[in-house]
Amino acid sequence: MFLLLLLGGLGLITLMVLLFAPQIRRHAAGAQCKSTVCLDGKTVLITGANTGIGKETALDLAMRGARVIMACRDVEKGEEAAASIRAAYSKAQVEVRELDLADTCSIRAFAQIFLKEVDQLHILITNAGVMMCPYTKTIDGFEMHIGVNHLGHFLLTSLLIGLMKRSAPARIVVVSSLAHNFGWIRFHDFHSQGSYNSGLAYCQSKLANVLFTRELARRLKGTNVTVNSVHPGTVNSDLTRHSTLMTICFTVLSMFLKTPQEGAQTSIYCAVAEELHSISGQHFSDCAPAFVAPQGRSEETARRLWDVSCEQLGIQWD
């Protein structure tokens, strides 16, 4: 009897999902970037552009006429992604360059060659990220989430900001997450040496993205370089690769999640929308301003994080 009820219930749920599939998909897809801005003559740099949201962002911006530089850890995978972008749009000007955000030497080498060979940078999208990986350290001994998601991008941006100021108007888009709501900056244990929880480490790094955006925007006032952070939505990508449970959940619930193309819309919106030309230090989701948790609005924490980041990286950035 119980089994019959269970099967009947499951059958009913399946029927409802199938019946309402188009509505569910439409709702899950979220907002589309409606801007038709053309990017002829503009140069864009996207980190982690060989998969997921980054790859879709690269395709869209290349279709708008930009020269898109895809900064990828694995050049071979990057070249495959670039080839598929060229196959989708034969005029795409996409280039792959090697960048491992888990290695400050790689970041410095990348920036050195970039500054030598590229004379303008109008849009920087710090998109690369890792989520819920087992406790690992970057080459420089940073905990992987804070090391790649925050410190790596902090160093990269510091090295390229002069070029962006010279290329102004220019925009920086920092791909953060709703997960920043559940994070706090553990200044007393920045690299989770005392205790480690992969979910909380991810949340800390995504909060760091929001606070970095806020402080950088304050420092960039009057330069015509803006910076905003985004939550792309919950996107069915490879990001869950380190968590079997998350991968299963994302697969089962895929109909309710955004595709990478849908997840790229807010990054694209922040990169091109005309109405955002002077908007800086804000957080966006679904191509609209989004809620920022109180810990992401603290100017004091943002300044302290800035100083700690400079100290950890051994750099001066005033």
Ligand SMILES: NC(=O)c1ccc[n+]([C@@H]2O[C@H](COP(=O)([O-])OP(=O)(O)OC[C@H]3O[C@@H](n4cnc5c(N)ncnc54)[C@H](O)[C@@H]3O)[C@@H](O)[C@H]2O)c1
């Ligand atoms: N997928 C989601 O639901 C979701 C939700 C909120 C935020 N985000 C954010 O969106 C961004 C893109 O994620 P995605 O969903 O497209 O996942 P993804 O795994 O497809 O993309 C992440 C990219 O980062 C790159 N990367 C990882 N470590 C790197 C390193 N050390 N050096 C250089 N590149 C590195 C990967 O190679 C990959 O190309 C991430 O910052 C993620 O935190 C994703």
